[in-house]
Amino acid sequence: MKLFDGGRAPNPRRVRVFLAEKGLSVPLVPVDMGAMEHRREAVSSRNPLQRLPVLELDDGTILTESVAICRYFEEVQPEPPLFGTGAVGKARVEMWQRRVELNLFNAVAAAFRHLHPAMKEWEVPQIPAWGEANKPKAVEFLRFLDGELDGREFIAGGSYTIADITGLIAIDFMKPARIQVPPDCTHVQRWYQAVSSRPSATA
Amino acid sequence: MKLFDGGRAPNPRRVRVFLAEKGLSVPLVPVDMGAMEHRREAVSSRNPLQRLPVLELDDGTILTESVAICRYFEEVQPEPPLFGTGAVGKARVEMWQRRVELNLFNAVAAAFRHLHPAMKEWEVPQIPAWGEANKPKAVEFLRFLDGELDGREFIAGGSYTIADITGLIAIDFMKPARIQVPPDCTHVQRWYQAVSSRPSATA
Numbered sequence: 001m002k003l004f005d006g007g008r009a010p011n012p013r014r015v016r017v018f019l020a021e022k023g024l025s026v027p028l029v030p031v032d033m034g035a036m037e038h039r040r041e042a043v044s045s046r047n048p049l050q051r052l053p054v055l056e057l058d059d060g061t062i063l064t065e066s067v068a069i070c071r072y073f074e075e076v077q078p079e080p081p082l083f084g085t086g087a088v089g090k091a092r093v094e095m096w097q098r099r100v101e102l103n104l105f106n107a108v109a110a111a112f113r114h115l116h117p118a119m120k121e122w123e124v125p126q127i128p129a130w131g132e133a134n135k136p137k138a139v140e141f142l143r144f145l146d147g148e149l150d151g152r153e154f155i156a157g158g159s160y161t162i163a164d165i166t167g168l169i170a171i172d173f174m175k176p177a178r179i180q181v182p183p184d185c186t187h188v189q190r191w192y193q194a195v196s197s198r199p200s201a202t203a
Numbered sequence: 204m205k206l207f208d209g210g211r212a213p214n215p216r217r218v219r220v221f222l223a224e225k226g227l228s229v230p231l232v233p234v235d236m237g238a239m240e241h242r243r244e245a246v247s248s249r250n251p252l253q254r255l256p257v258l259e260l261d262d263g264t265i266l267t268e269s270v271a272i273c274r275y276f277e278e279v280q281p282e283p284p285l286f287g288t289g290a291v292g293k294a295r296v297e298m299w300q301r302r303v304e305l306n307l308f309n310a311v312a313a314a315f316r317h318l319h320p321a322m323k324e325w326e327v328p329q330i331p332a333w334g335e336a337n338k339p340k341a342v343e344f345l346r347f348l349d350g351e352l353d354g355r356e357f358i359a360g361g362s363y364t365i366a367d368i369t370g371l372i373a374i375d376f377m378k379p380a381r382i383q384v385p386p387d388c389t390h391v392q393r394w395y396q397a398v399s400s401r402p403s404a405t406a
Contacts, residue, residue: 048347049302061291068298075290087278088264095271099252130333144251 003069004029004043006052010109010169011066013203015053017165018070020200022077026055036121067097070162082162089157096156096163103141105170110134112177135179138170142185149187153194160195168195206272207232207246209255213312213372214269216406218256220368221273223403225280229258239324270300273365285365292360299359299366306344308373313337315380338382341373345388352390356397363398371398 005028006012019026031037031052039050047054047064055063055072063069074083084093113123114131145167149155155163171181171192181188195201208231209215222229234240234255242253250257250267258266258275266272277286287296316326317334348370352358358366374384374395384391398404 049306057291063291063294063298065298065301068294068301071297072290072294075293087275088260088266090278091266091271091275094274095266095268098268098271103252125332125336127330127333127336129328130330133328133330 001058002027002029002056004031004046004052004054004056006031006033006038009033009052010105010173011051012053014066014165014169015055015069016203017168017200018082018162019073020203021080021082021160021165021198022073024073024077067162070165080159082160082165084156084161093156093161093163096161097166099141100145100155100163100166100170104138104145105166105173107134107138107141108170108173108177108179111138111179112173115178116176135177138174138179139182142181142188146185146188149191154191160198164191164195168192168201172196204261205230205232205259207234207249207255207257207259209234209236209241212236212255213308213376214254215256217269217368217372218258218272219406220371220403221285221365222276223406224283224285224363224368224401225276227276227280270365273368283362285363285368287359287364296359296364296366299364300369302344303348303358303366303369303373307341307348308369308376310337310341310344311373311376311380311382314341314382315376318381319379338380341377341382342385345384345391349388349391352394357394363401367394367398371395371404375399 003015003026005016007030029042031043033052037043038052043052043054044050046056046062049064051064053064053066053069055069057063063072071083074081084090111131111134113119114126114134115128120126145155152158154160155167174181181192206218206229208219210233232245234246236255240246241255246255246257247253249259249265252267254267256267256269256272258272260266266275274286277284287293314334314337316322317329317337318331323329348358355361357363358370377384384395
């Protein structure tokens with residue numbers, strides 16, 4: 001098994017944090033996305049969409065999409081459960097994973113990709129107005145999340161889950177996207193301190 | 204249990220098709236999105252993000268996000284499996300569900316929301332350039348999917364899954380978004396004929 005990894009990019013990191021929380025170690029194949037190596041043969045023959053990460057199993061099976069790769073590891077090693085337990089628990093984690101991804105992660109990514117000069121070759125065409133429109137969307141969701149985190153330890157409930165991983169990565173991604181967590185979002189700040197202090201956050 | 208439903212909108216339909224494939228019947232509470240009823244108390248007290256569908260269980264538990272609601276029903280009634288079976292099978296369905304959603308469904312939705320005059324109050328600000336930029340993204344993904352569907356019955360493999368539901372709904376959504384399936388995408392056309400002929404497609 002080997003994981004084609006993309007270094008600092010958010011989606012590859014999502015899988016590395018997940019693996020760290022599971023206590024799993026998978027051989028990494030580093031791919032230099034800054035040098036556009038993800039558009040070369042090694043990646044594009046495995047994932048024609050030319051995106052990372054890509055997991056290759058020993059029998060040659062290819063899995064792409066960070067959350068799908070995480071789901072694979074959840075199935076082969078259920079403990080600790082990071083996608084929830086029971087019908088309601090699993091649905092609640094999926095609900096929060098999607099809420100955070102659709103309303104925060106995607107908004108931050110759009111702001112970064114459509115506004116950052118380094119993204120000119122990546123996002124064609126760059127549409128700065130769309131990048132700007134996403135900044136208040138991200139902040140608005142953080143205000144909603146702040147109310148939810150009042151009295152709740154983690155995003156989907158009392159346990160750390162993949163929704164927290166997506167949230168952590170989205171907030172770290174806000175720095176290059178030049179969006180700030182509002183200072184009065186004290187519950188988000190407390191939660192962010194907690195999740196970014198876990199050893200997995202350095203993955 | 205009751206499902207707050209949004210009529211013709213794509214995400215509510217995604218859950219209705221899923222339930223039809225499971226042979227499940229859930230009492231629906233119709234919400235007229237055209238009249239902005241999803242912004243009124245009945246929905247916004249249950250989902251402050253004011254989006255549909257919303258599932259309310261008998262004990263008052265609220266689940267939102269179409270795919271999370273589908274996941275709940277998959278857990279309570281596993282047959283027929285629409286999220287895959289086994290670690291690789293589940294991961295492969297999730298991979299395809301995400302590929303179709305991120306590259307097709309979201310692109311079609313962006314074209315519709317940023318270009319259609321009826322969406323002016325919904326998507327603020329409407330950015331026509333972003334809507335236009337998404338049309339070729341949707342077509343590009345359909346060409347990739349066409350190659351994948353050469354010799355494969357359904358999007359994620361030999362069985363109908365939630366990835367097919369997302370694909371069906373995305374393609375039906377292309378009509379109001381004014382995007383066409385390229386006529387030479389014969390495998391996509393064949394697959395679309397098959398999935399849209401199933402009784403569930405009328406849900």
